Each structure stands twice: as structure tokens, then as C-alpha cells.
Amino acid sequence: MTSAKSLPTRAHAVIIGGGVIGTSVAYHLTKLGLTDVVLIEQGQLSSGTTWHAAGLVGQLRASEGMTRLVQYSTTLYSELEAETGLSAGYKQCGGVTVARTEDRMEQLRRTAANAAAFDLDCRLLTPAEAADHYPVMRTDDLVGAIWLPADGKANPTDLTFALAKGARMRGARIVEKTRVLDVTTADGAVTGVRTDAGDIEADIVVNCAGQWAKQVAAMVGANVPLHSAEHFYVVSESIAGVHPDLPILRDPDGYTYFKEEVGGLVIGGFEPEAKPWVSPDAIPYPFEFQLLEEDWEHFEILMNSALLRIPALETTGIKKFYNGPESFTPDNQFILGEAPECRNFFVGAGFNSVGIATAGGAGRALAEWIVEGAPTTDLTGVDIRRFAPFNGNNRWLHDRVAEVLGIHYEIPWPNREMTTARPFRRSPVHHLLEAAGANFGSKMGWERANFFAPDGQAPVIEYTWDAPNWLVWSAAEQASTRNAVTVFDQTSFSKYLVVGRDAEAALQWLCTADVAVPIGKAVYTGMLNARGTYEADVTVTRTGAQEFLVVSGAASTERDKDHVRRNLPSAHADAHIVDVTSAYAVFGVMGPRSRDLLAALTDADLSDAAFGFGTSRLLSLGYATVRATRITYVGELGWELYVPTEFAVGVYEDLMRVGADYGVARGGYYALESLRLEKGYRAFGRELSPSESPVEAGLLFACKLGTDIDFLGRAAVEEARRRGPTRKLAGFRVESGDPMLWGGELVLRNGVVAGQATSAAWGETTGACVGLAYLRAPDGSVVDADWVRAGDYEISVGSRRYPISVSLRPLYDPAGERIRR
Structure with missing residues (x-):
């Protein structure tokens, strides 16, 4: 090992932390050709958390991506001795x-x-x-x-030393007994580290400091929410x-x-x-x-x-x-990636007792992210940008971690909700939903209504693999949306303004669809990476000559903002993203009587001719002025109302009071899930992720390939279209109303494994469970519409198989007539 006395004054990359994660990152950086690497450990290698790890390496994980990551780890561990002369004890x-x-x-x-x-x-x-x-x-x-x-x-210590030796063999320097005192920055990017043995200039700093990672991140103003237990x-x-x-x-x-x-x-x-x-x-x-x-x-x-x-x-x-002691994150998944608060500051921490199993794959993934400038695989579930600054509150973390460690071995019930450190973020009408019998789930800290229990019934979830206690109540909300009108509190939407002289040009580059539309027009679009796969799934509304409102899912706030900022078409572009999530409540007013309800509160013409699908404008509604956008995520006539927070309670009370004449109901997110699946609408994080392209997802209609307008990922999409997809997203309906599906179930075509349900739920309108799944051929060949239609399909629910019907068109209202009334 290098001694502190010979500490270099400059390195391309400095890694903080000499546990199994830090040494794995060093190993893989050098393997990728980045050899000017210095790893700094405040004690001795493996002396923090790694040395007392149990060393279990279980390959099967909840997602295919994480399973492949651990599979790579096991292959690496079995080969290290031949490369380095040191056994990993695997x-x-x-x-x-x-x-x-x-x-x-x-x-x-x-x-x-x-x-x-x-x-x-x-x-x-x-x-x-x-x-x-x-x-x-x-x-x-x-x-x-x-x-x-x-x-x-x-063997955790043996593994760490083998990885360290492999890194040193390719030029990395490892310095022990040296403590990092500060990480220096300039103009929003790292410039190096300050240690008790001298300073090192660096282009990249990697925080693999284990349970000290939160302290190290604070040196650059970054958020790494973890707490030791x-x-x-x-x-x-x-x-x-x-x-x-x-x-x-x-x-x-x-x-x-x-x-x-x-x-x-x-x-x-x-x-x-x-x-x-x-x-x-x-x-x-x-x-x-x-x-x-x-x-x-x-x-x-x-x-x-x-x-x-x-x-x-x-x-x-x-x-x-x-x-x-070992550090845990609020959601029981580890943290990888470049901190959105500081350029070239990367983090690999919070491994929640899976550090030995995942170290090889996680080290490679982070090293590729550093070298390529972006993730090379789908790391959404462990991406540092899934957390917001408020997740770093130490008191909140203290209470949450007491539950997180315990859920490792709990039954992973469908829709299981955390119970500690709640309620957290609340919509302005939270108290009204609570009084109406809402059961609340949590997303990005938001308390959101899952369903509403009728009077006299407790709004609780009785966890089960079978049909749950709340299903009949959610089914009633679905029926109300299809037959009358339902109001959904969707305040948790992420909401941003993109403003500036170059706002249109920036969004044209970032978005797959053409967003150079007139003021008052909303456009559904994706945002891709250079590989042509999804980074975001959003609606963009032009609200001014130099202003656009971008609406995304609740969990995507930080990654969306970071993606936009990092991928502007020019470093000098006059385009800025402003987070206005907390400035507006959002109420979805959905169903065939939604026009009647809103018309009772406004003098505006809401007819299809005057207020067509995709139209967005300011509207006087009762005593309030709101932005009303005619759009839907349930497949019915409807509007999303963007209401300034201070007017939210009054607007919601008006909607429910006047709506009583039109059979209004309150709806929760479980009903939304069912309704969107009957309609075949995709969701980011399930059907859309950095693993899927518009070609596979069936969303080429939302890509401006018929124009000469370039966009990020266009070349990759065109190449994917030319090659043809090796898997294709399809909707399905179980032919029996008996089984309950939750997503993740195995799909078989002609008796052979063909994919998994990305999402599934009970569809009240269809009278059975419905869902979406990516279908693939066993030989990896191109999957086209004829191939999909030619198969006989089943879905495995536990140990039983049930026939399913598969369709490339929406199961409900395939022509889309109901949303354009």
C-alpha cells in the first residue's frame, strides 16, 4: 500500500473508503482503462463495516437487473484468484x-x-x-x-484485498491511515480532496465511505440519506x-x-x-x-x-x-450515482446488508457510469436521484431505519406500505381525504389515498396474496369513473416550469414528441438517453412563449430535474428548470359526467369543439382560478386541475359539493392503477425505464420521427426500429376472474417462458385481472405483431397457470372514443 507520506498531489479520480465497495470501484475503473486512481482509507482496508459482514451471496433478487448484477459478482469472485493470486474466499x-x-x-x-x-x-x-x-x-x-x-x-476481508490488489496491478494507488477532511469544489463541481496528509486535486471524487458517506456527502452539499443500525x-x-x-x-x-x-x-x-x-x-x-x-x-x-x-x-x-453497526437507506435499496447537487461527485453507499453480494456488480456499474458519463444499464431502483433533500433528515432516518432493517425477511406483501416516520408530506386536502375514509400510501414522502373505505369500515389494508379486503371499495371507485365522475387527489405529481429564451429548443432536444405547439396545448412525450431508452415519461404543456409546464410522476422529481439540467443542447442555453411541485395541488376530475360537474362551477365553454383533448387553459372555477388541462390517465373524458395551493381546499370542497348532483366519488391510486391498465397506459419505473425503448414500448407515435427535428436518443431509436424489437409490450386479461395478480407474475407463450407482468391489477370493467407484460421469444429473435398474435398464453400465479388473452391494443375502448367526446 502507498503510505501517506507519498500521497500524490493530483489524480484523475479519488475514491474515499477502502471497504469492499471502494475497492471494487477502484478495480473496475482501472479495468476500464482509468488507471490514475487513488483510494484513500481512514483506517485499514475493510476496517469499517466490511470486515464483520456475514458474506452471504444470494443471486436471486426482485428485479432482473439486480439479479444480473449479483450474477456478475459471483463470476468475478470465482476468477479473482487466477488474476491476482489472492482468493476472495468464494x-x-x-x-x-x-x-x-x-x-x-x-x-x-x-x-x-x-x-x-x-x-x-x-x-x-x-x-x-x-x-x-x-x-x-x-x-x-x-x-x-x-x-x-x-x-x-x-470472505469479506479476502475479497476486499483481492479487489485492491487487482486495482493496484493496473496502476491504482491505495493510501491507508489517511483521513479525508474535506472535498473541495468550484463552480458546482469537485476539484479534489483535503486530507490530514495533504491535498489531492481530482477531476472525480467517489464517496464509498460506508456509514460515513452521509458526512462526506455533506462536504459538497449532497444528500446521501442513510443511518446506521x-x-x-x-x-x-x-x-x-x-x-x-x-x-x-x-x-x-x-x-x-x-x-x-x-x-x-x-x-x-x-x-x-x-x-x-x-x-x-x-x-x-x-x-x-x-x-x-x-x-x-x-x-x-x-x-x-x-x-x-x-x-x-x-x-x-x-x-x-x-x-x-451498518448503514441502511430509507427504502432498503443501496445508493449509486452522480450526486445531482455536485458534478463529478459519485456515491456508492448504503448497501443494507447486501454489500458482499452486490459489490462486484455495483462497483462495475458505478465505474461504467463514471467513465461513460451516464449509467449503461437500468439502475433506477438504486439511483441516488430517487431521494430528495428532505430524505436526509436525521430524525426521520432514525425512525425509518428501525423498520427498514426488519423488512429484509418480512413477507414482501403486494402494496406493502412503510409505517414509520409518517405521515410525512401532505396535500392541502389531506384532512378532507382522511375524514372521508382514505387509506394512505406513501410515494416520495407524499401521503396519497390508496382507496376510500365506506362509512363504518376501517380504512386498513389486510395484506394477502389473494383478493384483498379493499378490492370491493376500489372496484366501486373504478365503476364510478367509468359511469359517472370521480375526483382523484394527484397533488403528488412532480411539476416543473422550463423557462427562458431557449426553453422550446431545449425541450425539442430533450423530448421525443414535438413540443413546439401553440400556447395552451399539452403534449405527451418521453425523454430518452443517448441509448434511446427512457429517462422520463412526462406531459409538456406550453403555457407561454418562453414557458412550459412539465408534469411527471411523484417519484421522479430529482432525476427529472437532473436529467434536464445535464442534457441541455448547449451549456449556454437560456433554459432553466424551476420546481413548482409544492405550489400546486392537482385534482383529476374523470368520467363521462366530468364535463357536467365542471360546467356547474364555471361559465367557460367546455364542449369538445371549444376545449378539445390536449387543451390547457386558465379557468375560473367557483371563486378560484385554476389551470385546467383536458387529459386522462384512466381512459375517460376528464380534466386535470392545477390549483394554487392556497385555493386547493376551497376547490376540492366545491367539487365534492356540486359533484353530489352528478354521482361524484372520491378515487384512490389503486383505482387509478386498475383503470390505466385496462387502457394500456404505461408507467415510468415499470413499463418504461432505461431498459426500454419506444420501439419495444409501442410508443413510436410519441416520437417525432416524421420530422427532421433531432432529439436525444433519436439515432438509437431509429436503429432499434430498423433492427426490430426482440420484445414487445402487450396488454393481457386473465380469462378467469378467480386469481388475483399484483405484477411480476410469469407469462408463458405456448408453454415456454415469455416474460413477466410489469404491472397487474383487478379490472372492474373487464371483470378480471389485467396487466401489461413485455413478451420475448426464447431464441432472442425479433418479436412482431404476428408473433404476438400467434401464441397461446398463460400466466403463472403461485403454482397454478391460467389462460390469458393478449392484445397489442388497449383492452378497454381500443379506439379511444370515450376520451374525445
Whole structure:
């Protein structure tokens, strides 16, 4: 290792943190040819959190992208010794996950279907078969299990040193016992780091500081929301029948996992209610190879479960109790990417107990982002831009992390909501929705109505894989929208103004559709990256000669703003984005009687001739003046009302008071989901992401390819169209009304795996569950409309298959007649 005395004065990239993530980034940067790299560690390599990691490497993740990321990790770990001469201590031993309840077993069946979709070996087991794989466990209380033969384990310290050596072999310098005191900046970009051994100029700084990452980010005014929690495991004495090839065992109903170590077992887990550690701003220094005090009382729930599952532990001693603090994020996903607050400041942190499994893939992904200037794959779920500054509030993080650690092993119920640190962000009419029986979900901190319970019924979610308790209430909201009129509070929409002399030119470059429209016209459009895949899905309304209103989903605020700022057609363009999300409430007034309701509150002509689809204008509504845009996300006649916040309560009260004469109902986001799926409308983050192009998504109609106007990603879209898609988005309806779908279910064509449902929900109008899915051919060939129509389709729900009808046109009102009345 390089000593602090020989600290260089300049490097192209400086990495802060010498754990498994920092060394992986260094390894992959040098592998990509960026060799002028310095890694700085305040203690010794792996001495922060990495050294006491359990080292589990489970390949199957909730999404294909994250599964592929871990698969790359395992390949890398198995090859490191041949490259560097140092072993990562990686061993493929397989993994068994057991179920104590039928609800858990249903989850495991769905997990096995995910594995089939990702072409990963996963087998359902009976309790007896599970015992064959793991003879030392008790099985008489089990319902079943799954077997993942590709799972493995690694030695965290060995892995870190192997990655570090690989980086050094290609020119990286690693400096230990050196503390970063500050990250310097100029004109909104990093310029270097200041350490206790001298300063280093740098073009790029990478924050891989583990539980110190929030403090390091604050040096440049960036937001890295994470908070440490105490995390526990013990190591037992030797146990008869425990050997190095014993698989990893996970017993999530008992919150526990087991891994062989020197003839004994590592016994750890994720207790339902965690213990947050000190504030992120108060983590001590030095804190090198240190543990916290033992807490057997807190560990008791895990130990009791372990004694139940492994009876031999009753007579086996414990060699060591580990209580090592580890940082967690508010949503249980790690953080990667370039901070929107500071150019060339990258972050890889908050790995939520999956750092060893994901380090290889995450290090490569972040290194590619640094070298290419943008992500090369879909990293939406872990992108740093999914958080806003308010997510960095330490008190909020403290309370949220106590829940986050515990959900690792909870059943991942459909639509599961976090319960801690809420309510958080509230619409101006939140109290009115609450009084009307709303059940609230959370999105980007916003409290949003999921559904409304009728009088006398509690607005709670009873979690289940089957038809839920709230379905009948949501179905009534769907029926009201199709037959009368429903008001939806959609205040959580992200809302921005793009203003300036070059605003039109900037949006023409950023948007797939032609937005050079007259004032008062709204346009549906995507925003792409250079690869021709989606970065945003928005509506752009021209509100002035040099002003446009851009409306996006609630979760996309920070990434949308960052995307626009980074991709202006010129560094000198007079175009500026202003976040006005909190300035306006939004009410969707949707249904065939929406015109009647609004007409009772305004003198304006709302006829189709005077106020056609896509029209947007200021409107006197009751005593208020609002922006009314005729648009829909449910497939019915309707308007979105953009109401200044201070007028929101009055407008909402007027809508409900006057609407009583027209059969008005309140609607929640569960009904919106069902209605949009019947209509085949896409959603960013599910049908649209950096993995999909307009060609695959069936959205070429929203691309100005018939003009000579260039836009970001156009060349890639044209090339994708020329080649033809290898997968295609289609809508589907289950032919039986019995099964309940939630999204993620396996789709089969002619009995062969063809994709997964990106979204699914009950469709009251169609009388069955509906959804969207990308369909692909098993040989990777071009998928066209004839191929889609020629197949016979089924969907796997748990262990049962149901026939589905598939369509490339909307299932409901395919001609779009109802929205243009």
C-alpha cells in the first residue's frame, strides 16, 4: 500500500473508503482503462463495516437487473484468484430458504417463477427434500422450501484485498491511515480532496465511505440519506454434521440465516424492530475493526428462532457475539450515482446488508457510469436521484431505519406500505381525504389515498396474496369513473416550469414528441438517453412563449430535474428548470359526467369543439382560478386541475359539493392503477425505464420521427426500429376472474417462458385481472405483431397457470372514443 507520506498531489479520480465497495470501484475503473486512481482509507482496508459482514451471496433478487448484477459478482469472485493470486474466499454452496406458513410458501412459489423468468435455477422443495440439503435442521413445522444451487458465500476481508490488489496491478494507488477532511469544489463541481496528509486535486471524487458517506456527502452539499443500525450475529462452536459444503439456510419466518464457519454456524438475522445507532453526523472516529456492546436481550428473538430451527444449538456453545453497526437507506435499496447537487461527485453507499453480494456488480456499474458519463444499464431502483433533500433528515432516518432493517425477511406483501416516520408530506386536502375514509400510501414522502373505505369500515389494508379486503371499495371507485365522475387527489405529481429564451429548443432536444405547439396545448412525450431508452415519461404543456409546464410522476422529481439540467443542447442555453411541485395541488376530475360537474362551477365553454383533448387553459372555477388541462390517465373524458395551493381546499370542497348532483366519488391510486391498465397506459419505473425503448414500448407515435427535428436518443431509436424489437409490450386479461395478480407474475407463450407482468391489477370493467407484460421469444429473435398474435398464453400465479388473452391494443375502448367526446 502507498503510505501517506507519498500521497500524490493530483489524480484523475479519488475514491474515499477502502471497504469492499471502494475497492471494487477502484478495480473496475482501472479495468476500464482509468488507471490514475487513488483510494484513500481512514483506517485499514475493510476496517469499517466490511470486515464483520456475514458474506452471504444470494443471486436471486426482485428485479432482473439486480439479479444480473449479483450474477456478475459471483463470476468475478470465482476468477479473482487466477488474476491476482489472492482468493476472495468464494464458495458456491447453494442456498435453502424455508417456509413455516402457507403465505410464505406462496412467496417462495412466486420467487421460483421470478427465477424462471431470469433463467436462474430454482427448485421447489418439500420439507423432506429440504432436510436432504440441510440435515441438521428441524423440518416438522415447515410447509416447504426452495433450493437455489447458485448461492454462495465469500470472505469479506479476502475479497476486499483481492479487489485492491487487482486495482493496484493496473496502476491504482491505495493510501491507508489517511483521513479525508474535506472535498473541495468550484463552480458546482469537485476539484479534489483535503486530507490530514495533504491535498489531492481530482477531476472525480467517489464517496464509498460506508456509514460515513452521509458526512462526506455533506462536504459538497449532497444528500446521501442513510443511518446506521446495530446489526447482530453470533458464531457457534462446532456442530456435528456441519461441514464446509453445507448450504446457506434462510428461515425468514424466524428472521434468521445460517452459514457454516469452521465447523460451526454463523447465526444472524434481521429482527422485526431494529436498533438505530448514533446520528450519521456523530459516528465516532477512529472506529477501526470495532464492535458495539453485546445485547443478548435484543438478540433473543433471533436466538430463540435459531434454537427452534437447529436443535443442536441447545447444547452448543457460542464462540463470539458480533454487534457491528451498518448503514441502511430509507427504502432498503443501496445508493449509486452522480450526486445531482455536485458534478463529478459519485456515491456508492448504503448497501443494507447486501454489500458482499452486490459489490462486484455495483462497483462495475458505478465505474461504467463514471467513465461513460451516464449509467449503461437500468439502475433506477438504486439511483441516488430517487431521494430528495428532505430524505436526509436525521430524525426521520432514525425512525425509518428501525423498520427498514426488519423488512429484509418480512413477507414482501403486494402494496406493502412503510409505517414509520409518517405521515410525512401532505396535500392541502389531506384532512378532507382522511375524514372521508382514505387509506394512505406513501410515494416520495407524499401521503396519497390508496382507496376510500365506506362509512363504518376501517380504512386498513389486510395484506394477502389473494383478493384483498379493499378490492370491493376500489372496484366501486373504478365503476364510478367509468359511469359517472370521480375526483382523484394527484397533488403528488412532480411539476416543473422550463423557462427562458431557449426553453422550446431545449425541450425539442430533450423530448421525443414535438413540443413546439401553440400556447395552451399539452403534449405527451418521453425523454430518452443517448441509448434511446427512457429517462422520463412526462406531459409538456406550453403555457407561454418562453414557458412550459412539465408534469411527471411523484417519484421522479430529482432525476427529472437532473436529467434536464445535464442534457441541455448547449451549456449556454437560456433554459432553466424551476420546481413548482409544492405550489400546486392537482385534482383529476374523470368520467363521462366530468364535463357536467365542471360546467356547474364555471361559465367557460367546455364542449369538445371549444376545449378539445390536449387543451390547457386558465379557468375560473367557483371563486378560484385554476389551470385546467383536458387529459386522462384512466381512459375517460376528464380534466386535470392545477390549483394554487392556497385555493386547493376551497376547490376540492366545491367539487365534492356540486359533484353530489352528478354521482361524484372520491378515487384512490389503486383505482387509478386498475383503470390505466385496462387502457394500456404505461408507467415510468415499470413499463418504461432505461431498459426500454419506444420501439419495444409501442410508443413510436410519441416520437417525432416524421420530422427532421433531432432529439436525444433519436439515432438509437431509429436503429432499434430498423433492427426490430426482440420484445414487445402487450396488454393481457386473465380469462378467469378467480386469481388475483399484483405484477411480476410469469407469462408463458405456448408453454415456454415469455416474460413477466410489469404491472397487474383487478379490472372492474373487464371483470378480471389485467396487466401489461413485455413478451420475448426464447431464441432472442425479433418479436412482431404476428408473433404476438400467434401464441397461446398463460400466466403463472403461485403454482397454478391460467389462460390469458393478449392484445397489442388497449383492452378497454381500443379506439379511444370515450376520451374525445
